[in-house]
Amino acid sequence: MKIVRFYECGEPDVLRLEETAIPHPKAGQVLLQVEASGVNYTDVDHRRSSSASREPLTFPSTPGVEVVGVIVEAGEGATALPVGTRVIGLLSHGGYAEYVAVPAASIIPVPPGLDAAQAVALPLQGLTAYHILATFGHIQPGERILIQAAAGGVGTLAVQLARLLEAGQIIATASTPAKLDLALSLGADVGINYTQPDWTTQVLQATDGKGVDLMLDMIGGVQFSENFTCLAPLGRIVTFGKASGQRAVIDSEKLTARCSTVTGFYAGYAGTRPDLVVPALKKLFQYVLAGQLHVQVHHRFPLEEAAAAHRLMETRQSTGKIVLLPG
Helix, strand or coil, X not given: CEEEEECCCCCHHHCEEEECCCCCCCCCEEEEEEEEEEECHHHXXXXXXXHHCCCCCCCCECCXXXXXXXXXXXXXXXXXXXXXXEEEEECCCCCCEXXXXXXXXXXXXXXXXXXXXXXXXXXXXXXXXXXHHHHCCCCCCCCEEEECCCCEHHHHHHHHHHHHCCCCEEEEEECCHHHHHHHHHCCCCEEEECCCCCHHHXXXXXXXXXXXXXXXXXXXXXXXXXXXXXXXXXXXXEECCCCCCCCCCCCHHHHHHCCCEEEECCHHHHCCCHHHHHHHHHHHHHHHHCCCCCCCEEEEEEHHHHHHHXXXXXXXXXXXXEEEXXX
16 A cells, blocks of 8 residues: 655655555554545644654654545454444544554544545544634634634634634634635635734724634744734633744733633644544534535645645645545
8 A cells, every 4th residue: 555654854855655565453443445634734743843743753654643534444343333434534643545544433434425525624624623613712602703824724614613603703814815815705704914014903993993802823923922912801812723833922911911811722632532523523514514614625635745735735825625635
């Protein structure tokens, strides 16, 4: 089978396509023939630096934490769905491959009507969008919300979910006019280019000086401190990434000045909690199948072009979900 590996951390070119034997599922595992692998910022961090990985990194290593595939074999004691069932598989790494063995306890059946590329956009980015809004963001009907990087995989879903959850005003930020147009087409009320020096002033103008009740930030870096400028009193920020490549630094004076709250969210941990995965995924499936949530899969690469997929993500020029297709 084909698999993407790297033997040292570095630029996208460290990713190599290799041939290896198809794995055999161990006790409690199922073997999936992969139809689609999701590409995420966590994969980029995994490849860039061993210190960025949240678990010890050994070489050779294979990125990929979410796949959609068909069960082709079950290991001993795997009380899973029958062979031939299409499922979502969640794993700590190893998803960039034609076959993967995953714990049977971590698989979730994909309902009929969803193709593999749509389905693989929901485990990491869909769950993130849902939880940073509803579970950790505590969004309430009528509240004003600002969604950073609103044209990305998480952002495009968050804009739509905010509308479904009855946000009063949705402000989308992005780095180009085309990205802002996409966010507006998905239901945002206002689009603001966050690369402009007066972006926080524009947010305040859009909210009649009141600021936003909830802000979703995946950019991090020096801009994070600016978020407090356009946050309403008692406002909340949920931070869930660092697309800028720099970690957010929280200014405690800005945090306490108007009783603001900052909450962190990491999908890798949430994925280990069935209570955070199964109910939310079922709700997302319902929204998609009802035509209320439109998954934006804008970039599809063959497995051998994993390095190109990473380059695209790192340029921050992509919109929607990036998917690798092994077949």
